[in-house]
Amino acid sequence: MVFLIGEYECKLDTKGRMVVPAALKRQLPDVEREGLVVNRGFEKNLVIYTRAEWNKILKQLSRLNQFQVKNREFVRRFMSGATELMLDAAGRVLLPKALLEYAEVGAELVLACNLEKIEVWSKAKYEEQMAAVSAEDFADLAEDVMGIFGEEGGNDE
Template sequence: MFVGEYEYKVDNKGRVPLPPKFRKEMEDGLVLTMVADNCITAYTKADWAKMTANAAPTGFFVSEDERRLNRFIYSNANDVAIDNQGRIALPAALRERCGISDTAIITGVNNYFEIWTPDGLKKEQLSADEARQLVDKMRERK
Protein backbone atom coordinates (compact mmCIF):
# COMPACT_ATOMS: atom_id res chain seq x y z
CA MET A 1 0.00 0.00 0.00
CA PHE A 2 1.30 3.43 -0.95
CA VAL A 3 0.53 6.22 1.52
CA GLY A 4 2.04 9.57 2.43
CA GLU A 5 3.44 12.57 0.61
CA TYR A 6 7.13 13.09 -0.17
CA GLU A 7 8.99 15.94 -1.84
CA TYR A 8 12.16 15.23 -3.81
CA LYS A 9 14.50 17.07 -6.14
CA VAL A 10 14.65 15.80 -9.71
CA ASP A 11 18.26 15.53 -10.87
CA ASN A 12 19.58 16.73 -14.24
CA LYS A 13 18.99 13.26 -15.73
CA GLY A 14 15.32 13.28 -14.74
CA ARG A 15 15.78 10.84 -11.85
CA VAL A 16 13.85 11.04 -8.61
CA PRO A 17 14.26 8.90 -5.48
CA LEU A 18 11.39 6.69 -4.41
CA PRO A 19 10.32 6.84 -0.78
CA PRO A 20 12.08 3.95 1.00
CA LYS A 21 8.68 2.59 2.11
CA PHE A 22 7.64 2.22 -1.55
CA ARG A 23 10.75 0.45 -2.84
CA LYS A 24 9.98 -3.07 -1.57
CA GLU A 25 6.72 -3.20 -3.48
CA MET A 26 8.51 -2.05 -6.62
CA GLU A 27 11.48 -4.45 -6.69
CA ASP A 28 10.38 -5.84 -10.08
CA GLY A 29 10.13 -2.33 -11.48
CA LEU A 30 7.05 -0.30 -12.22
CA VAL A 31 4.94 1.15 -14.98
CA LEU A 32 4.61 4.92 -15.32
CA THR A 33 1.84 6.52 -17.34
CA MET A 34 -0.69 9.33 -17.38
CA VAL A 35 -4.31 8.44 -16.71
CA ALA A 36 -6.72 11.32 -16.15
CA ASP A 37 -4.90 13.96 -14.12
CA ASN A 38 -1.92 16.10 -15.04
CA CYS A 39 0.52 13.87 -13.17
CA ILE A 40 2.54 10.71 -13.66
CA THR A 41 0.81 7.64 -12.25
CA ALA A 42 2.95 4.68 -11.09
CA TYR A 43 1.80 1.07 -10.73
CA THR A 44 3.53 -2.13 -9.70
CA LYS A 45 3.85 -4.43 -12.70
CA ALA A 46 1.40 -6.85 -11.05
CA ASP A 47 -1.22 -4.15 -10.49
CA TRP A 48 -0.71 -2.81 -14.01
CA ALA A 49 -1.35 -6.29 -15.42
CA LYS A 50 -4.55 -6.62 -13.35
CA MET A 51 -5.74 -3.15 -14.27
CA THR A 52 -5.11 -3.52 -17.99
CA ALA A 53 -6.77 -6.94 -18.07
CA ASN A 54 -9.99 -5.23 -16.93
CA ALA A 55 -9.54 -2.04 -18.94
CA ALA A 56 -11.32 -0.91 -22.06
CA PRO A 57 -11.50 -3.60 -24.73
CA THR A 58 -9.13 -3.60 -27.67
CA GLY A 59 -9.50 -4.79 -31.22
CA PHE A 60 -11.64 -4.02 -34.23
CA PHE A 61 -14.98 -3.61 -32.48
CA VAL A 62 -14.34 -0.88 -29.96
CA SER A 63 -15.72 2.64 -29.93
CA GLU A 64 -13.76 5.68 -30.99
CA ASP A 65 -13.66 6.89 -27.37
CA GLU A 66 -12.22 3.56 -26.18
CA ARG A 67 -9.56 3.65 -28.90
CA ARG A 68 -8.63 7.23 -28.01
CA LEU A 69 -8.41 6.45 -24.29
CA ASN A 70 -6.37 3.28 -24.92
CA ARG A 71 -4.04 5.24 -27.18
CA PHE A 72 -3.55 7.92 -24.51
CA ILE A 73 -2.91 5.53 -21.62
CA TYR A 74 -0.78 2.92 -23.40
CA SER A 75 1.27 5.30 -25.55
CA ASN A 76 2.27 7.13 -22.37
CA ALA A 77 3.12 3.91 -20.49
CA ASN A 78 6.77 3.15 -19.70
CA ASP A 79 8.40 0.21 -17.92
CA VAL A 80 10.85 1.66 -15.42
CA ALA A 81 13.48 0.02 -13.22
CA ILE A 82 14.70 1.20 -9.84
CA ASP A 83 18.45 1.84 -9.74
CA ASN A 84 20.80 0.81 -6.91
CA GLN A 85 20.24 4.15 -5.18
CA GLY A 86 16.44 3.74 -5.11
CA ARG A 87 15.78 6.20 -7.94
CA ILE A 88 13.64 5.98 -11.05
CA ALA A 89 14.20 7.87 -14.29
CA LEU A 90 11.09 9.82 -15.23
CA PRO A 91 10.70 9.66 -19.02
CA ALA A 92 11.29 13.06 -20.62
CA ALA A 93 7.96 13.01 -22.48
CA LEU A 94 6.00 12.40 -19.26
CA ARG A 95 7.99 15.05 -17.38
CA GLU A 96 7.25 17.53 -20.14
CA ARG A 97 3.52 16.71 -20.35
CA CYS A 98 3.13 17.03 -16.58
CA GLY A 99 5.41 20.06 -16.19
CA ILE A 100 7.82 18.30 -13.82
CA SER A 101 11.24 19.95 -13.78
CA ASP A 102 13.31 20.35 -10.61
CA THR A 103 10.93 19.26 -7.82
CA ALA A 104 8.50 16.34 -7.67
CA ILE A 105 5.90 15.45 -5.06
CA ILE A 106 5.25 11.73 -4.72
CA THR A 107 1.91 10.98 -3.12
CA GLY A 108 0.58 7.54 -2.21
CA VAL A 109 -2.91 6.64 -3.40
CA ASN A 110 -3.47 3.14 -1.94
CA ASN A 111 -2.40 0.66 -4.66
CA TYR A 112 -0.54 3.20 -6.82
CA PHE A 113 1.24 6.51 -6.40
CA GLU A 114 1.31 9.77 -8.29
CA ILE A 115 4.15 12.14 -9.17
CA TRP A 116 3.17 15.81 -9.31
CA THR A 117 4.60 19.27 -9.56
CA PRO A 118 4.14 21.13 -6.26
CA ASP A 119 1.70 23.60 -7.87
CA GLY A 120 -0.21 20.86 -9.69
CA LEU A 121 -0.79 18.90 -6.49
CA LYS A 122 -1.76 22.03 -4.57
CA LYS A 123 -4.52 22.71 -7.13
CA GLU A 124 -5.90 19.16 -6.79
CA GLN A 125 -5.78 18.74 -3.02
CA LEU A 126 -9.02 19.00 -1.10
CA SER A 127 -9.58 21.04 2.02
CA ALA A 128 -11.03 19.22 5.04
CA ASP A 129 -14.44 20.76 4.26
CA GLU A 130 -14.30 19.64 0.63
CA ALA A 131 -13.31 16.12 1.69
CA ARG A 132 -16.21 15.94 4.13
CA GLN A 133 -18.64 17.13 1.44
CA LEU A 134 -17.34 14.49 -0.97
CA VAL A 135 -17.75 11.76 1.66
CA ASP A 136 -21.34 12.88 2.26
CA LYS A 137 -22.02 12.97 -1.48
CA MET A 138 -20.60 9.47 -1.95
CA ARG A 139 -22.68 8.12 0.93
CA GLU A 140 -25.82 9.49 -0.72
CA ARG A 141 -25.08 7.49 -3.88
CA LYS A 142 -25.08 4.20 -1.98
Protein backbone atom coordinates in the same frame (compact mmCIF):
# COMPACT_ATOMS: atom_id res chain seq x y z
CA MET B 1 -3.68 -6.24 -3.60
CA VAL B 2 -1.33 -3.75 -1.98
CA PHE B 3 -2.73 -0.45 -0.77
CA LEU B 4 -0.05 2.21 -0.54
CA ILE B 5 -0.02 5.07 1.95
CA GLY B 6 1.95 8.25 2.31
CA GLU B 7 2.87 11.51 0.67
CA TYR B 8 6.50 12.17 -0.20
CA GLU B 9 8.28 15.28 -1.42
CA CYS B 10 11.11 14.40 -3.79
CA LYS B 11 13.60 16.08 -6.06
CA LEU B 12 14.69 15.20 -9.56
CA ASP B 13 18.35 15.37 -10.47
CA THR B 14 19.44 17.02 -13.72
CA LYS B 15 19.01 13.74 -15.61
CA GLY B 16 15.39 13.28 -14.47
CA ARG B 17 16.15 10.63 -11.85
CA MET B 18 14.30 10.39 -8.57
CA VAL B 19 15.26 8.44 -5.47
CA VAL B 20 12.34 6.27 -4.36
CA PRO B 21 11.80 7.19 -0.69
CA ALA B 22 12.75 4.39 1.70
CA ALA B 23 9.34 4.43 3.42
CA LEU B 24 7.64 3.95 0.06
CA LYS B 25 10.12 1.33 -1.09
CA ARG B 26 9.31 -0.76 2.01
CA GLN B 27 5.70 -0.91 0.81
CA LEU B 28 6.85 -2.24 -2.57
CA PRO B 29 8.67 -5.49 -1.71
CA ASP B 30 8.99 -6.70 -5.33
CA VAL B 31 9.98 -3.36 -6.86
CA GLU B 32 13.67 -4.17 -7.31
CA ARG B 33 12.86 -7.42 -9.10
CA GLU B 34 9.71 -6.49 -11.04
CA GLY B 35 10.07 -2.74 -11.53
CA LEU B 36 7.27 -0.25 -11.92
CA VAL B 37 5.28 1.31 -14.77
CA VAL B 38 4.71 5.05 -15.15
CA ASN B 39 2.05 6.58 -17.35
CA ARG B 40 0.13 9.79 -17.91
CA GLY B 41 -2.58 10.55 -15.39
CA PHE B 42 -5.94 12.09 -16.19
CA GLU B 43 -5.23 15.42 -14.46
CA LYS B 44 -1.87 16.53 -15.91
CA ASN B 45 -0.02 14.31 -13.47
CA LEU B 46 1.76 10.97 -13.77
CA VAL B 47 0.78 7.66 -12.24
CA ILE B 48 3.17 4.94 -11.14
CA TYR B 49 1.86 1.38 -10.90
CA THR B 50 3.41 -1.76 -9.52
CA ARG B 51 3.94 -4.36 -12.23
CA ALA B 52 1.15 -6.51 -10.72
CA GLU B 53 -1.32 -3.60 -10.75
CA TRP B 54 -0.34 -2.64 -14.31
CA ASN B 55 -0.94 -6.22 -15.44
CA LYS B 56 -4.46 -6.10 -13.95
CA ILE B 57 -5.18 -2.95 -15.96
CA LEU B 58 -3.82 -4.55 -19.14
CA LYS B 59 -6.11 -7.51 -18.57
CA GLN B 60 -9.10 -5.16 -18.28
CA LEU B 61 -8.07 -3.31 -21.43
CA SER B 62 -7.66 -6.55 -23.35
CA ARG B 63 -11.33 -7.36 -22.70
CA LEU B 64 -12.54 -4.19 -24.44
CA ASN B 65 -14.13 -4.68 -27.85
CA GLN B 66 -11.49 -3.40 -30.28
CA PHE B 67 -14.14 -3.07 -33.01
CA GLN B 68 -15.56 -0.03 -31.19
CA VAL B 69 -13.82 3.24 -32.02
CA LYS B 70 -14.09 4.69 -28.52
CA ASN B 71 -12.42 1.60 -27.05
CA ARG B 72 -9.52 1.75 -29.53
CA GLU B 73 -9.09 5.46 -28.93
CA PHE B 74 -9.11 5.04 -25.17
CA VAL B 75 -6.59 2.17 -25.20
CA ARG B 76 -4.33 4.02 -27.64
CA ARG B 77 -4.43 7.20 -25.58
CA PHE B 78 -4.10 5.43 -22.23
CA MET B 79 -1.14 3.31 -23.33
CA SER B 80 0.66 6.23 -24.95
CA GLY B 81 3.73 7.02 -22.91
CA ALA B 82 3.54 4.00 -20.60
CA THR B 83 7.12 3.23 -19.60
CA GLU B 84 8.80 0.60 -17.45
CA LEU B 85 10.86 1.92 -14.56
CA MET B 86 13.69 -0.05 -13.00
CA LEU B 87 15.53 0.98 -9.85
CA ASP B 88 19.24 1.50 -10.30
CA ALA B 89 21.86 0.56 -7.70
CA ALA B 90 21.25 3.86 -5.88
CA GLY B 91 17.47 3.24 -5.62
CA ARG B 92 16.61 5.79 -8.32
CA VAL B 93 14.22 5.64 -11.25
CA LEU B 94 14.56 7.63 -14.45
CA LEU B 95 11.30 9.40 -15.28
CA PRO B 96 10.89 9.93 -19.05
CA LYS B 97 11.37 13.50 -20.19
CA ALA B 98 8.20 13.49 -22.33
CA LEU B 99 6.09 12.42 -19.34
CA LEU B 100 7.70 15.02 -17.08
CA GLU B 101 6.90 17.69 -19.66
CA TYR B 102 3.29 16.46 -19.95
CA ALA B 103 2.82 16.77 -16.17
CA GLU B 104 4.84 20.01 -16.01
CA VAL B 105 7.07 18.47 -13.34
CA GLY B 106 10.21 20.41 -12.54
CA ALA B 107 12.88 19.69 -9.97
CA GLU B 108 10.43 19.40 -7.05
CA LEU B 109 7.66 16.86 -7.06
CA VAL B 110 5.24 15.08 -4.77
CA LEU B 111 4.51 11.37 -4.73
CA ALA B 112 0.98 10.91 -3.39
CA CYS B 113 -0.13 7.35 -2.74
CA ASN B 114 -3.65 6.69 -3.95
CA LEU B 115 -4.77 3.19 -2.98
CA GLU B 116 -2.84 0.85 -5.30
CA LYS B 117 -1.02 3.51 -7.32
CA ILE B 118 1.29 6.47 -6.81
CA GLU B 119 0.42 9.84 -8.29
CA VAL B 120 3.32 12.05 -9.35
CA TRP B 121 2.67 15.79 -9.26
CA SER B 122 4.74 18.90 -9.64
CA LYS B 123 4.96 20.26 -6.11
CA ALA B 124 3.23 23.52 -7.10
CA LYS B 125 0.35 21.75 -8.92
CA TYR B 126 -0.15 19.35 -6.01
CA GLU B 127 -0.36 22.18 -3.49
CA GLU B 128 -2.80 23.97 -5.79
CA GLN B 129 -4.89 20.80 -6.18
CA MET B 130 -5.05 20.23 -2.41
CA ALA B 131 -5.85 23.88 -1.66
CA ALA B 132 -8.71 23.88 -4.18
CA VAL B 133 -10.96 22.01 -1.75
CA SER B 134 -11.65 23.69 1.58
CA ALA B 135 -12.08 21.69 4.78
CA GLU B 136 -15.83 22.31 4.61
CA ASP B 137 -16.00 21.24 0.96
CA PHE B 138 -13.99 18.12 1.82
CA ALA B 139 -16.47 17.26 4.58
CA ASP B 140 -19.33 17.61 2.07
CA LEU B 141 -17.44 15.53 -0.48
CA ALA B 142 -16.82 12.83 2.15
CA GLU B 143 -20.52 12.72 2.95
CA ASP B 144 -21.45 12.47 -0.74
CA VAL B 145 -18.87 9.81 -1.58
CA MET B 146 -18.62 7.77 1.61
CA GLY B 147 -22.09 8.39 3.07
CA ILE B 148 -23.55 5.65 0.90
CA PHE B 149 -21.77 3.03 3.00
CA GLY B 150 -23.78 4.03 6.05
CA GLU B 151 -27.00 3.77 4.04
CA GLU B 152 -26.22 0.23 2.94
CA GLY B 153 -25.67 -0.85 6.52
CA GLY B 154 -22.70 -2.76 7.86
CA ASN B 155 -19.24 -2.71 6.48
CA ASP B 156 -17.45 -4.45 3.65
CA GLU B 157 -14.98 -6.84 5.22
